[in-house]
Amino acid sequence: GAYVYDPDRPAGSLHLRAARVLEGNWTGTSTVPSHGLYPHQWSWDSAFIAIGLRHLSPLRAQTELETLLGAQWGDGRIPHIVFNPSVPLDAYFPSPDFWRSSTAGRAAGAPRTVQTSGIVQPPVHALAAWLVHQADPGLSRSRSFLSRMYPRLAAWHRYLLHRRDLGGGGLASVVHPWEQGMDNSPCWDAPLSRVTPAAPRSFRRADLDHGSAEDRPTDLDYGRYVRLATDYRDGGYADGAGEFAVEDPAFNALLIASEHALAAIAQELGAAGTARHARAERLTAALVERLWDPAEGMFFCRDVYGGDERGGESYGGDARDEGESGALGSERGSPESGALASERRSSESGAHGSERGSRSGALAPEQHSAESSAHASERRSRQSGAHASEQRSRAGALIPERSVAGLLPLILPALPRDIAATLVRTAGGPHFGLGGVARLAPSYDLTGHAFDPHRYWRGPAWFNTNWLLERGLRLHGEHGRAEELRAALLETADTSGFAEYVDPYTGEACGALGFSWTAALTLDLLH
Numbered sequence: 001g002a003y004v005y006d007p008d009r010p011a012g013s014l015h016l017r018a019a020r021v022l023e024g025n026w027t028g029t030s031t032v033p034s035h036g037l038y039p040h041q042w043s044w045d046s047a048f049i050a051i052g053l054r055h056l057s058p059l060r061a062q063t064e065l066e067t068l069l070g071a072q073w074g075d076g077r078i079p080h081i082v083f084n085p086s087v088p089l090d091a092y093f094p095s096p097d098f099w100r101s102s103t104a105g106r107a108a109g110a111p112r113t114v115q116t117s118g119i120v121q122p123p124v125h126a127l128a129a130w131l132v133h134q135a136d137p138g139l140s141r142s143r144s145f146l147s148r149m150y151p152r153l154a155a156w157h158r159y160l161l162h163r164r165d166l167g168g169g170g171l172a173s174v175v176h177p178w179e180q181g182m183d184n185s186p187c188w189d190a191p192l193s194r195v196t197p198a199a200p201r202s203f204r205r206a207d208l209d210h211g212s213a214e215d216r217p218t219d220l221d222y223g224r225y226v227r228l229a230t231d232y233r234d235g236g237y238a239d240g241a242g243e244f245a246v247e248d249p250a251f252n253a254l255l256i257a258s259e260h261a262l263a264a265i266a267q268e269l270g271a272a273g274t275a276r277h278a279r280a281e282r283l284t285a286a287l288v289e290r291l292w293d294p295a296e297g298m299f300f301c302r303d304v305y306g307g308d309e310r311g312g313e314s315y316g317g318d319a320r321d322e323g324e325s326g327a328l329g330s331e332r333g334s335p336e337s338g339a340l341a342s343e344r345r346s347s348e349s350g351a352h353g354s355e356r357g358s359r360s361g362a363l364a365p366e367q368h369s370a371e372s373s374a375h376a377s378e379r380r381s382r383q384s385g386a387h388a389s390e391q392r393s394r395a396g397a398l399i400p401e402r403s404v405a406g407l408l409p410l411i412l413p414a415l416p417r418d419i420a421a422t423l424v425r426t427a428g429g430p431h432f433g434l435g436g437v438a439r440l441a442p443s444y445d446l447t448g449h450a451f452d453p454h455r456y457w458r459g460p461a462w463f464n465t466n467w468l469l470e471r472g473l474r475l476h477g478e479h480g481r482a483e484e485l486r487a488a489l490l491e492t493a494d495t496s497g498f499a500e501y502v503d504p505y506t507g508e509a510c511g512a513l514g515f516s517w518t519a520a521l522t523l524d525l526l527h
């Protein structure tokens, strides 16, 4: 698809420079996040990229999502990486020979012809597909874009809401920090501390060839990432057997927002969207019930295996090792309050640990093939939707770390008004400094014990999370704050050279430059 340049925009404008970044990162069928550090296709990157690309070439935006969903597994999962076979194996770690999707993933229905990872990333895809459709409904209809995407997106949500309901409370769990997308967030420190790292010499990090070591996750983090991924692979990518399971507010909020989008897609295709909207509302209620902390005024992650016999150690124990800073409330400096504290107390007293049976999940038989009609999958998902609520839930424990993930449910239309108002206040308060000391919302608590303004997801500000906050502010009528954030995003994208992430105070560029989702979301904000 040819690029559509607006002749009214001056040459060299922000719009043009953002478009050039996407042009440079386009491979012919999809867009790399950045050629050096991330030379393949990434799942949630592609969703954000498509949202920007739709303003330049709706055809490319559709193709971006079609390529990704073309690598979907039979069980419904959308892999977090689709590998480009022409890129050398040692350009990125872990490479296809680590994941071995076409052999190790056979039982889970991994594709035979394309190599992928076996984990997932946040489900932004239905939202992206709907926004891409809206950019050029005529083209979309003429290519049957939505009717081809719908059954795949429905199978994807079904996978997450059933196979991944490891806590039994209706929400999806991530089984690896890479799945949530904020790889080294301090939220993972406690659950990761129970994972024995893989031997440092058993793998070679390619990321350090491109990124500075101070900005990237540590070797110890990588040892644990490798261990979790290896165990998952060696178990045939079957769900429910791993050591790590976390219910994350951002991952689930994106799933719910995408469920609303899927309802809109179903309606566009002539089916009823009401059941999906209703399910999205039920999920919003489950999110509030399981992850909202009224005293802290934000959402927290739930460590599904935290504080039970499986993990062995409850928070407050000393499961962490060599020089890792504590993720514990007692080391946090501030006294705990509210639900978080009582949650911890009950997990320490071992009140929740005996319900392991709920984790195996007696679910409806999976449909292994993508369905042919929107109506059929709508009906089936309604039927299977009944099963999740019949499971007993396990409590686990909330993780007392403030991540920007805990603000992102602001994107949800069915969020109770008082919760939305509280989130807006928390975003502007001392922990996130939005509209105050911070230029953009940091990935992690400015006052947190693990805060580092340059280390990846432990403090720097990212454009995708801030773009989501901007949307959430607008959705809940906070137009002034949204406008301010939009202006800050555009300015920072411009001055940082479309950086991967920035110092939240100064806007100084970190990580890769010419990063695709930064450019794509800039374009979206310009429209």
Ligand code: 9WN
Pocket (backbone or CB within 6 Å): 033, 038, 042, 044, 045, 080, 178, 181, 182, 183, 207
């Ligand atoms: C692991 C591609 C991805 C993003 C993630 C970001 C980073 C990969 C890595 O890059 O993760 O998936 O190698 O660090 O954390 O959010 O999707 O841009």
